[in-house]
Amino acid sequence: MTTLSLPRMRPPRLLSASAWLQALLGWRVLHTLAVGAGLWWSLTSAALEGPGRIAAVAAASVVLLLDLGAVAGLAMRRSFGRSLSLAADYLTFVGAILVLFQRNDVFRGLDALGATFVRGVPFGVVAILAWVVTGWGEQRGTLTQVRRIARYVAYAAVAGLLLAVGLLPGLATFLARTATPEGLLLLVVAVVSGYLAWRTFQSDVAEQLEVSNQTTRTLDGLLFASPNLLGFAAFFAGPLIFSLFVSLTEWDAFGDAEFIGLANYTQILALNVGIASAGQSASEVLAPGYFEWFSVGNVVVGAQDVLFWRSIRNIVVFTLFALPLSTIPALFLATLLNSKAPGIKVFRAIYFVPSIAGVVAVALIWRQLFDSTIGWLNYLISLTVSGLNNLPGVAITDPRIQWLSDADIALFSLVIVFSWMFIGYNAVLFLAGLQGVDNTLYEAAMLDGANRWQRFRNITLPALRPTTFFVVASTGILTLQLFGENVVLFPTTTPIGAGPQNSTLTPVVYLYEQGFRRFAFGYASAVAWVLFVLIFFFTLVQFRRQREQAEG
Amino acid sequence: MAVVTGSKRRRRIERVGLYLGLGAFGAIMLFPFLVVAFGSLKESSDIFRFPPRLLPFSQDTVEIDGEEQGLYVIEGEERVLLETIAVGIYAPPDALEDTVQVPTADVERRGGFVDTETVVIDGEEEPLYDVEVDGEVVAMVERGTTTSGRFAAVDDLDDVVGANVRLAEQVDSVAPQTENFRRVTELQNLDRSLTNTLLVTLLVVGGTVLTSILGGYAFARIEFPGRDALFLVYIGSIMVPFVILIVPLYQLMVALGWVNSLASLVFPFVFNAYGTFLIRQFFVSIPKDLEEAAVIDGASRWTVLWRIFVPLSTPAIATLSTFMFLYAWNSFIWPFIVISAGNFDNHVLTVSLQQLGGRAADSPNLILAGVMIAIAVPVTVFVLAQRYFVENVATSGIK
Structure with a gap:
């Protein structure tokens, strides 16, 4: 395996541990003041607005709290002071x-x-080959000469790759951009807080404060998990909370967000039912602001946002x-694949x-068909029809189906595309479940004289229940978010992907239309949350059903 | 003995049934791919042909007077088309079944072009034509038109026969048009999309593997208070559908200035709860005494992770890599939203193909060539790493 060379060059230790703690306290006070000023600036500055201000205020507040705690802890020479100080410096380092x-x-x-990337590809291939040779030699334990050469080739190829894709001009641009007062300040902040965090992390400082093993472990764990946790906060949790807030506002791309409470949700969900007597049109029996969604007999169901309800009907x-x-x-x-017959793996692969070809490719394939x-x-x-018509007494007219332009058919064309794409994938999932079923159960049932169907019904199905839950739930989550197939198969309809007469308008297609064609971000967010609740309930119902069956 | 042979035969029948079932299903799965693979090699007249043919054909040619001429079969003889003649199908108004075919150039409207005499047929006014039949000029109405051709023998150009061009059978042979692949890359900047996709995919795979190894190690091996709750919250994010993040994540990209940039396709996706989960599950299964020996020797956690855990975890890392590879290569909705339609330099394959499908509807052969390019890479990776693909599916099922 590769020997990952660890950084051997350690930064110098400038002070002994106890002196270091004194200095750290001084730095912490300075840092607290600087972060406090930063917080004040982000609260009052006109340069920030909207989510940018919220994010800056949140980040500054967190670091300020860490700083204040660290100052108190360090002053009392308690170990939590070091932990908080570490966290503050680490975050400052990463942030800078x-x-x-x-x-x-x-x-x-x-x-x-x-x-430029493409120029580096040949070097990359050479590097990978050389790396493989190194690993291969290591397993054999011989041929050290070959291994050494292969290793040098790998290093040279990596260097060549970096040069080929333009590392040097990139580095020059980076340095030129850094050589401004602001850039240099950031660089200094990064280097200083990086060094501080590293030095405070050393064990001699920990010993000074008699830090417990558990605290050391906690710090280690958080450090290792920190890329995930920071990424989670920045690209998942933060946006999720922000989305909830946006869904309560009226906000387009150009104006400010205006808080309107639940108005988006009431508009999306509002339904109105009227009874039409003879000669009355649908619009006469519905309350003002409502439009006909559908009618059954003389009962007219109206909605404020008919398109949304249309999308719900379609997706259901x-x-x-x-x-x-x-x-x-x-x-x-x-069940067919679960056999030891030769060649079965080829079928499984086919x-x-x-499912690995991707939505866009699959949809384009089917557009052709x-x-x-x-x-x-x-x-x-x-061909089938004319073949059947040759039989006596059969006369079928060739349907000549308009798969993509008939409003009654288009949605079912999508069903075909989707099912074709995921049958094989789901079969492999079921197969994994089947292979976990205890074989002795079947043998016992065969001794009892159970036929094939009885064995399937009474052994296979119950044993597969968790797999079935997983397959149904994950497939359902996919169907409820249908989008790509629509956009590829109906690229010219308005909204894009809505198909003939909105017959394939799905919630995500509608969300895209609202959010990225009309730029109604607030409304689109509310649609997203309604869809989320729908998906959540779908999963919950599946889960409950599985559990009830398992218990009953 | 009879019982044994009976069960043997039964088994053989069962096996034939098994292969029939599997084969029928395999045909359904494979046939569309065959249509695409051969369609991508067709020339445009061939792909618009009805009835469709699977293999790519093109018309044979023969060189006559320095020019390539298409070959036809007329009454069993190979001929070339010299010229086409527009032919009208005419019939007398009182006997509509008695049609004659005369070149439209030899026919004139009765009464001239302005004051054409007309006759009413089935309630419609139809112009009358002077048509010469056997030396006699008869007034007739036009029932339709067709195209006739003068076909000459290949070796003797004076040997000419007339035949209907639409019904003339072409001499075709299988001829894959490999330049379709070059043409499609020029059509939509597809070569740049391909390298962009490759770059994004490699970065997403590499980044995810790196963060997942670090996070997986923390959640598997470093015990600290609150760890399991933290893990549960993090894993819970798998359950949240991506659509809910589209709008706020787009806003974040706007704030960072990453809209229209490949950065928006990479960095939000390298922190992956599923990957962390996968690696953690594998790390948990590694026996503790392996690392304890190293720790006694004074190895740091960092060293233990990279020297002991990572080398032992190649199956899990390969599984995660294949999963993320597919995810990044095929992801469509996010690139479609965040990379604008006109920004050809930063397109990825899925977006380019979608646009190609919308624009180049008149050249499906080129679209199919684009599709072939897009699926070639994942299918190759699948063939090479099939074990890990299937393992990936199996582990996600166990979850």
């Missing part, structure tokens, strides 16, 4: 580096890398068809391929 990178456009620099119909179609055949397929004049699907149907 990220701000410096962001300011110097390091992250956006990926776009430039996209252009879609799920009712796509969910059984992509799970039940998968279960039978899995069934799996549609669905073509109503030259597509294979209609051609095969025609």
Whole structure:
């Protein structure tokens, strides 16, 4: 295996541990004042607005609290002072580096890398090959000469890769951008707090404060988990909370967010039922502001946001068809696959391929097959029909189905695409479950004379219950978020992906239309939360059903 | 003995049934891919042909006077098309079944072009034409048009026969049009999309593996108060559907200035709860005495992680890598939202293909070539790392 060379160059220890603690206290006070000033600035500055201000205030408050606690702890020479101080310095270090990178456009620099990246690919291939050779030699324990050469080749290839993709010009740009007062300040802050965190982390400082093993472990654990935790806060938890707030506002891309309470939700969900007597049109029996969603007999159901309810109807119909179609055949397929016959793995691989091809590719494939004049699907149907018509007494007209332009058919075309894509995947999931079933159960049942169906019904199905729950729940979560297939198959309808006469308008398609075509961010967020609740209840119902069955 | 042979035969029948079932299903799964694979090699006249053919055909040609001419079969003889003639199908108004075919150039409207005489047929006014039949000029109505062609023998250009061009059978042979792949990359900047996708995918895979190893180690091996609750909250984020994050994450990208940049496709996705979970589960299963020996030798946690845990965890890391590879390579909704349609330099394959599908509807052969490029990489990776793909599915099921 690769020997990951650890950093051997350690920063110098400038002070002894006790002197260091004194100095750290002084620094902490300075840091507290600086962060306090930063907090004040982020509260009052006109340069920040909206989510940027909230994020800055939140970050500054957290570090300020850590600082205050650390000052108190260090003054009392308690170990929590060191822990909090470490946290504050670590966060300052990470923050300063990220701000410096962001300011110097390091992250956006990926776009430039996209252009030069291809030049590095040959070097990358060489590096990987050399690395493989190194590992191969290590396993054999011989051929040290070959291994050494391979290692040098790998190093050279990595260096070549970095040079080929433009490391040097990139580095020069970075340095040039850093050489401004602001950039240098950030660099100094990063280096100083990095050194402080490292020095405070050393065991001699810990011994001075008689830090317990458990505290050391906690610090270690949080340090290792910190990339995940910071990423979780920045790209998941923060946005999630922000989304909840946005859904309570009226906000388009150009104006400020205006708090309107639950108004978005009431508009989305509002329904009104009226009874039409003879000769009355639907709009006459509904309350003002409501439009006809559907009517059964003379009962008219109206909604304020008809398009949203249309999308709900579509997605429910879609799920009712796509969910059984992509799970039940998968279960039978899995029972076929659960055999030791030769060549079975080839079939398993073939069934799996549609799910790895990706939504866009799969939808484009099916668009070709669905073509109503030259597509294979209609051609095969025609062949079948004319074949059947040769039989005596049969006269079927060729349906010539308009798969993608008939409003009654389009949603079912999507069902076909989705099911085709996920049957094989689900079959492999079921297969994993089947292989966990205890074989002795079958043997016992066969001795009792149970036939194939009885064995399937009474042994396989109950044993597969957890797998079934997982398959149904995860497939349902996918169907309820249907989006990609629509956009690829109906790229020209308005809203994009809504299909003929909105017949394939799904909640996510509607969300996209509201959020990114009309820029009604508040409204789109509310739609997202309603959909989330729907998905959550779907999963919950599945889970309850599985548990009840397991108990009963 | 009879019982044994009976069960043997039964088993053989069962096996045939098994393969029939598996094969039928395999055909359903495989056939669309065959259509795409061969379709991507077709020329445009072939892909619009009805009835469709699976293999890519193109018309054979023969060189005549320095020019390539398409070959046809007329009454069993190979011929080339010299010229096409527009032919009208005419019939007398009182005997509509008695049609004759005459080139439209030889026919004139009765009474001239302005004051054409007309006759009413089935309630519709139809113009009358002067058509010469057997030396006699007869007034007729036009029932339709067709295209006739003068076909000459390949070796003797004076040997000419007339035949209907639409019904003439072309001499076709299998000819894959490999330049479709080059043409499609020029059409939509697809070569740049391909390298962008590769870059984004590699970064997402590498980043996720790195953070997952660090996080997985913390959650598996370092005991500290509140760890399990923290883990549960983190894992809970798997249950939250991505759609709920679309709007706020887009706002975050706006605030950071990452809209339209590849950065928006990479950094939000390298912190992955599922990956951390996967690696943690594997680390938990590694026996403790392995690391204790190293710790007694004075190794730090960092060393233990990279020298002991990571080398032992190649299966888990491979599984995670394949999972993230597929996820990043095929992700569509987020790139579709965050990279604007006109920004060709920062497109990824899925977005390019979607746009190609919307724009180049008149050249499905090129779209299919694009599809082939897009699926070639994941399918290759799948063939090479099938074990880990399937393992990945199995572990997600156990969860």
